Amino acid sequence: MSDYIIGVTGGVASGKTTVTRLFEARGVEVADADVAARDAVARGSDGLAEVVDVFGKDVLDASGDLDRAAMRARVFGDVDARRRLEAIIHPRVRRYLQSRCAAAGGPYVLAAIPLLAEGGGRDAYPWLDRILVVDVPTDVQRQRLVERDGIDDALAQRMIQAQATRAQRLGLADDVIVNDGGLGALPSHVAALDRRYRQLAG
Template sequence: MLKIGLTGGIASGKSAAAEVFAGLGVPVIDADVIARERVAPGSEALAEIVCAFGPEMLTPAGELDRPRLRRRVFADAEARARLEAILHPRIREALLARLETLDAPYVVLVIPLLVEAGWQDLVDRVLVIDAPEALQRERLMRRDGLSAAEAEAMLAAQADRATRCAAADDRVVNDGSLDDLRADIEKLHGHYLALAGAGRTGPSAR
């Protein structure tokens, strides 16, 4: 089974691209979804996060206060490393386990920090959903209600655009409409089906 690692900077359009793949019948495994499952109330990971960052990271209902934790770790590289040490091994283990349950020509693994975590070994090809940083910043501020400084800190915490694109086997520039993105993904879908049928990864489509 051909494994496609879908990644990209924050607010680049990874989720929208993944939805197009899913709509085409492609199995999609999302690392962010797994992360949310792993920090459910009563989980071992949530207990470790509270131990590392304090009870203020919980909502009154006992759930992880994701916006508060996000602000904390994006402002502090050491805190971010502590959080990743708690979550990344669990996420990787779950990704591998779910791959074992699938039978399809190819699968898409949505891994936002694929490049930063060095998880290229999990996939056969890396698909980067790319966008100009100014557009990412604008989307992030609009989507999450962040200040320019907060958005900039989140962008700075990830691999820069050039580093991410250098790791790509395939790249989609998502700076247009949803229909433009859908057309690009549909083109790649045909390419990936051909590669899966040939049993090889072949040259990049773009």
């Protein structure tokens, strides 16, 4: 069981997944909020039943799974709808992450929470010992989104604006990795933090 828990967050296209994979390569377990969010509304779950109650059966695809593209389109421009969806998913994600972290081995564990700032920050996750923010300038985010997802600049900008601001995320940070260059710099950053976290956990 890991008694020391590090929350990892960052904006879209900041490189969070790359960073957590580097920690995993060093033997650190990662509990992933994206996995938790998928499980929360999996077919047959009470979470999916609640989504259908709130939004109607047209959010399901032909096989009875959540139609994620339709759901995204529905909540993307509708703040009230997004908040109603988050009220269903976020508590289930928090419970999953806390349970996974409690069961993890090793001196410390990472909880990868992309929407940490949007989901209540430290108030919603009081069991996090530290928070690591993977930070990137918004112009680099936008460029990566355009290249990675094949979208136009306007949509990339809207996706960034739908999330917490860079300043809001950095306001939560105990540690920061600035990922504005190539991938070559990341392993040394992760190695230094891994040493530090092992010392803190000990």
